[in-house]
Amino acid sequence: MTTSPVPVNLADKLSQFSDLWSQKKIADLNDYEVKLAKLHGEFVWHTHDDTDELFLVVSGRLTIRLRDGDVELGPGELFVVPRGVEHCPVAEEETAILLLEPAGTLNTGDGGGPRSKAPEAL
Amino acid sequence: MTTSPVPVNLADKLSQFSDLWSQKKIADLNDYEVKLAKLHGEFVWHTHDDTDELFLVVSGRLTIRLRDGDVELGPGELFVVPRGVEHCPVAEEETAILLLEPAGTLNTGDGGGPRSKAPEAL
Numbered sequence: 001m002t003t004s005p006v007p008v009n010l011a012d013k014l015s016q017f018s019d020l021w022s023q024k025k026i027a028d029l030n031d032y033e034v035k036l037a038k039l040h041g042e043f044v045w046h047t048h049d050d051t052d053e054l055f056l057v058v059s060g061r062l063t064i065r066l067r068d069g070d071v072e073l074g075p076g077e078l079f080v081v082p083r084g085v086e087h088c089p090v091a092e093e094e095t096a097i098l099l100l101e102p103a104g105t106l107n108t109g110d111g112g113g114p115r116s117k118a119p120e121a122l
Numbered sequence: 123m124t125t126s127p128v129p130v131n132l133a134d135k136l137s138q139f140s141d142l143w144s145q146k147k148i149a150d151l152n153d154y155e156v157k158l159a160k161l162h163g164e165f166v167w168h169t170h171d172d173t174d175e176l177f178l179v180v181s182g183r184l185t186i187r188l189r190d191g192d193v194e195l196g197p198g199e200l201f202v203v204p205r206g207v208e209h210c211p212v213a214e215e216e217t218a219i220l221l222l223e224p225a226g227t228l229n230t231g232d233g234g235g236p237r238s239k240a241p242e243a244l
Contacts, residue, residue, distance in 0.1 A: 005188055005190055005191055005193050005201075006193070006201075007193055007194065007195045007199040007200065007201045008199065008200045008201065009198060009199045010198045010199070010200070011198055026200075027176070027200065027202050028174070028202065029174045029176050029202050029222060029223075030173055030174050030205075030224070032154070034176065034200070034202075051152055052150070052151045052152050053151075054149070054151050054156065058198075066127055068127055069127055071127050071128070071129055072129065073129045076131060076132045076133055076180075077129040077130065077131045077132070078129065078130045078132070078148075078149065078156070079127075079128075079129045079130065080149050080150065080151050080156075083152075100151060100222065101151075102152070
């Protein structure tokens, strides 16, 4: 087995970090990574040309700005940003999200810049 | 865009069906499917030889029996069953879960039998 038979408790994992805009890997699913992050404020506009990206809000509220309009997510709501679609995550309050995308997906996509950061293991 | 810019509300989607052991697709993520299901009782032992399988409990309690022991999941807890690992989901009470795995993954894996059922769109 590649995973020990212990469940991952999202609230417990979220209690283990406080830094913002830093993805924490909590599980692998084939060549995908399940990650948590805490957001507050505005990120950068970027695009993932090679992959869709799933956002699920655990607590707080997330706005995913798209060039076509905003998507507003509360707890228990998810949205998949299709590959190639420019987006900018914004959280007016501190917000916890679960992310799912292929391993190696850069948080800033094609945007690069100082906010690029690889996921960390929790 | 392959997805309309509307969030998927898990509670809303769960209110739209009541049949048990029937996977309902709520989103695509590349060649993966995000699905919901309601479980009550015991499923069948089976294995997915080609893929890991992610279970996230939304409400209720899920036991994933493994040959190595049981994994007990409550709301906000997830577990990835690694590929090739035999498992049997059991829910002592009605339980709602989110599932994530590649499109085309059969619910009964290699087990086949009368409980095999393709996912339905919600």
